[in-house]
Amino acid sequence: MADKVLVLGGGFAGLESAIAARKAGFDVTMVSDRDYLYIYPISIWIPTREIGFGDVCLPLAETAGIHGFRLIAAPVAAVDAAAGKVRLGDGRTLGYDYLIIAVGAGKVPVPGMEHTLSICGPPAASLEIRDRIDSLIARGRGRIAVGFGGNPKDPSAVRGGPAFEFIFNLHNLLRKKGLRDNFELTLFAPMPKPGIRLGEDAYEMLVSWLGRMGIERRFGLKIKEFDKGGVVFEDGSRLESDLTMFIAAGRGHDLFMESDLPGNEAGFIRIDDHCRVEGCGNVFAVGDCAALEGPDWRAKQGHLAEVMARVAVENIRALAAGRAPVAGYRDKVSILCVMDFGNGAALVHRDENRAVVRPMPVVGHWLKKAWGAYWKLSRRKLCPRLL
Ligand SMILES: Cc1cc2nc3c(=O)[nH]c(=O)nc-3n(C[C@H](O)[C@H](O)[C@H](O)COP(=O)(O)OP(=O)(O)OC[C@H]3O[C@@H](n4cnc5c(N)ncnc54)[C@H](O)[C@@H]3O)c2cc1C
Known part of the structure; x- marks a missing residue:
């Protein structure tokens, strides 16, 4: 047997x-x-x-x-x-x-986290985020804060990539609707250089995209708590928001x-x-x-x-x-992601020998979509697996 x-x-x-x-x-x-x-x-x-x-x-x-x-x-x-x-x-x-x-x-808790929603938590939260964005769009203006937390006890459990992808996609959605100028978008994270783990080139690329899209940055500020109106940092400063999407670090x-x-x-x-x-x-x-x-x-x-x-x-x-x-x-540990920004993407790869970032305007977005379809079909044996 x-x-x-x-x-x-x-x-x-x-x-x-x-x-x-x-x-x-x-x-x-x-x-x-x-x-x-x-x-x-x-x-x-x-x-x-x-x-x-x-x-x-x-x-x-x-x-x-x-x-x-x-x-x-x-x-x-x-x-x-x-x-x-x-x-x-x-x-x-x-x-x-x-x-x-x-x-x-699991998730590292932050006081007041119940005032935030996360795309990295229970799946149903993504629907709630969608509905909250819909109502801000219907109102015609808003302030949206997007961020992620850190875990000094295990930095491998920090999840920042989806926060970047989320805010880039949001920017594109608002731009398409002609509403971008009516929205304040801010990315916050406690580390001074979020995304640096992907390599210096990838970090520079992310920062330049944020600048080009007019997305504000609050980097290097520890998060004290969240409340109904936004984010409170340990230095006493605040970030006002109508919607806070927060990705807690893992534990x-x-x-x-x-x-x-x-x-x-x-x-x-x-x-x-x-x-x-x-x-x-x-x-x-x-x-x-x-x-x-x-x-x-x-x-x-x-x-x-x-x-x-x-x-x-x-x-x-x-x-x-x-x-x-x-x-x-251990010898197979690497970073591999297609970081999407709504109308394009960048391929990011890091292993022990190199850190590569390759921007792929337009096609990158469709490549990531195709990967999703392939992954699902291949696991149902409806198409051959490549790996
Ligand atoms: C928004 C987002 C985007 C991401 N993008 C990428 C990307 O582009 N590329 C990439 O490589 N990675 C990406 N990741 C990371 C990737 O999704 C995770 O690393 C991966 O899901 C880990 O897989 P896992 O099976 O270990 O854990 P999970 O995917 O978390 O799966 C754990 C499973 O265990 C189940 N479970 C939990 N508790 C119990 C319990 N008590 N009893 C029974 N079942 C339980 C859960 O329901 C779940 O199905 C992303 C993550 C997020 C959140």
């Missing part, structure tokens, strides 16, 4: 784990608290009505049927690695031969408070190069929930989540065959 692989989480990391483990012949069950995978990279267009909510969702039950794994749509409540058990929110307990944890990250998932897994200072699960949880022979952690090791500029990204999933499954195969794990993820 095939060994049982239990996958927790139905995002990029969880789905890739389940697909790879099925391909390797394991008996696979996935537990996800959502019955769809939310394709975050293309969700940036929901608030500007360029894409519908359904286009960003991949139904997991259908995908499970296509690839031959079981889906349990329920929240995981606790992991007891010592006992080899996972407890679900409804009280059920599941066992496994190998466990892959892929539940994503370990709350679930790990109820688990016996080793965490780093920020609460992410400690793993070795093989994606194996430290001190747990048959438990792996992949994607945003894991503590990444590597260069200072390392970042939690979807493509890396998929790499880690394949590494974990390769090592599970080795273990199941009585061999030592050899596959590693």
Whole structure:
């Protein structure tokens, strides 16, 4: 009988784990608290009505049927690695031969965060942001603040790219509607050079785009709190806004408070190069929930989540065959994104040898759209996978 692989989480990391483990012949069950995978990279267009909510969702039950794994749509409540058990929110307990944890990250709270909305949180928030933008457009004027937070305990968990993409797309939407001059757009972040992780050239490009689009900057100011009227910084200054879109930095998932897994200072699960949880022979952690090791500029990204999933499954195969794990993820850490600005994009790539940024006016936007369609079709086996 095939060994049982239990996958927790139905995002990029969880789905890739389940697909790879099925391909390797394991008996696979996935537990996800959502019955769809939310394709975050293309969700940036929901608030500007360029894409519908359904286009960003991949139904997991259908995908499970296509690839031959079981889906349990329920929240995981606790992991007891010592006992080899996972407890679900409804009280059920599941066992496994190998466990892959892929539940994503938690959020670093900031006081008053309930006055903000985020494109990086619960998917439904993107619809609320869309509706709030609609009503500001109907009013004909407004002030919109867009920002992201930091986590000094683990800078790899800072998510700034989507904030840039969101505000660039918003600028374009308002420009198309002839309303740009009636709106104040401001980007705020606590670090003095947000985006520098992508490399000096990419940072310069972002700053020059902000300038060209007339987007104000509040960089290098720590966020004290949010209130109904905007953002309050630690130096006492304020940023007034009618809508604040804020991306909190990541930290370990709350679930790990109820688990016996080793965490780093920020609460992410400690793993070795093989994606194996430290001190747990048959438990792996992949994607945003894991503590990444590597260069200072390392970042939690979807493509890396998929790499880690394949590494974990390769090592599970080795273990199941009585061999030592050899596959590693650390030499594959890189940044790869197509940063969209609504009517074009830039390809940003960074690895240990180089940091490249390649502006792609017009075509870049359609390339990112095409990637979204390809990703969804390929995971449903409706077109061949390139990787
Ligand atoms: C707006 C946005 C744009 C982005 N753009 C890019 C990009 O262009 N390129 C790129 O590479 N990366 C991008 N990223 C980052 C990328 O989306 C993440 O790195 C990736 O989603 C991580 O995948 P994951 O599976 O580890 O986590 P997640 O995608 O967060 O998935 C975790 C899954 O676990 C489930 N889950 C959570 N808690 C539980 C529980 N208790 N029980 C059961 N299930 C649970 C969730 O429902 C979810 O399905 C972007 C992110 C955002 C938010």
